[in-house]
Amino acid sequence: MKPKITVFTPSYNRAKLLPRVYESLCRQSFKDFEWLIVDDGSTDDTKAVVEQWGDAPFPIRYVYKPNGGKHTAINRGVQEAEGEYFVILDSDDWITDITLERILAVWDTVPEKSRFAEVVGLFVYPSGELVGNRFPKDVFDSDPAEIQTIHKVWGDKFGCHRTEVLREFPFPEDLGKFVTENLVWYRIARKYKTRFVNEVWAYKEFQPGGLTANFLKIRLHSSAATLTYYSEAVALALEKGYPLGVVLRNSINYVRFALHARKPIGEQLRQLKAPLFWGLALLPALGLYLNDLRQPQEGRIPRRVT
Structure with missing residues (x-):
């Protein structure tokens, strides 16, 4: 049984x-x-x-x-x-x-x-x-x-x-x-x-070597999955009529990790399918990208894991 x-x-x-x-x-x-x-x-x-x-x-x-x-x-x-x-x-x-x-x-x-x-x-x-x-x-x-x-x-x-x-x-x-x-x-x-x-x-009980503690490092090293997630999150937010701030936040994270992945702009626009939000996201995403480069990639548990 x-x-x-x-x-x-x-x-x-x-x-x-x-x-x-x-x-x-x-x-x-x-x-x-x-x-x-x-x-x-x-x-x-x-x-x-x-x-x-x-x-x-x-x-x-x-x-x-x-x-x-x-x-x-x-x-x-x-x-x-x-x-x-x-x-x-x-x-x-x-x-x-x-x-x-x-x-x-x-x-x-x-x-x-x-x-x-x-x-x-x-x-x-x-x-x-x-x-x-x-x-x-x-x-x-x-x-x-x-x-x-x-x-x-x-x-x-x-x-x-x-x-x-x-x-x-x-x-x-x-x-x-x-x-x-x-x-x-x-x-x-x-x-x-x-x-x-x-x-x-x-x-x-989070472990020091676990997925959550290595949040940034793992996402940087898994760019295909990261970009797929954020592009789909943008699409879902637009489909369900979520506040524009939600769409923008996910767009910013998409562009942020696309910069880390050295993804060409044309490919970014084709995957994100939201050119207006790509443009609005570019400067804040660049700021996050530069900040990432200055930060340790391990041992930091983010307030939100999304």
Whole structure:
């Protein structure tokens, strides 16, 4: 019998952190889930650590693949998943004892599930401090693009997707080793809604060598994915009639990273498809570009990761 939920953990050289994830799963009040670990080419003892949990009170599946980036691990996890719902639980995160139970309880309140992609709750730091800010209401239906750009919600959040939706929207694997999750979340937002709830579901502990801490460096080294994301964010903002400031902000970031990538102006205009905003973005983007050149690229966690 297939489990209701697949809890998915992508891991790259995080063997020391996995026991904390495992312990939080052992404490779950809801038991009908599997833990799927996709090892993205680790060189540490991840496999040995996982194998010691052969008597776990829930099914554990370990899948090894060559290193390709977190987004490729997510794609593999979605392909392998047996659960109706898919929870991404990173190796440096852990969940409350009732998180899976609460996730399903919230799904039960969603009308017309076929119109919704996910339900999303809150992260806190180990200290109990909220990561980012809260949603506008305790129960709020929106989508990831609107919640960030219109309602000014920021900071990492913890969610649960319908697995079939993630199969419908795989991450592109031809854009380099880093693809921001927002690229796919925004694509999903064109078709599906999200139910946001002001409940704490997980704990977040950023790692010094993680994706968030190396925000700028990773985006500079993944220019194809970065430019695709910002060009699509501009298109989505125009399509949905978001305030012009939202369009301009994404245009500025597009031009900023296009300058880093030495992308010719003609190619920029063809990809961005918003020549007016390209022109308005040029000077502020140049300022950000020059500032980037003066800044260290590692160890800085931005206030907003978008």
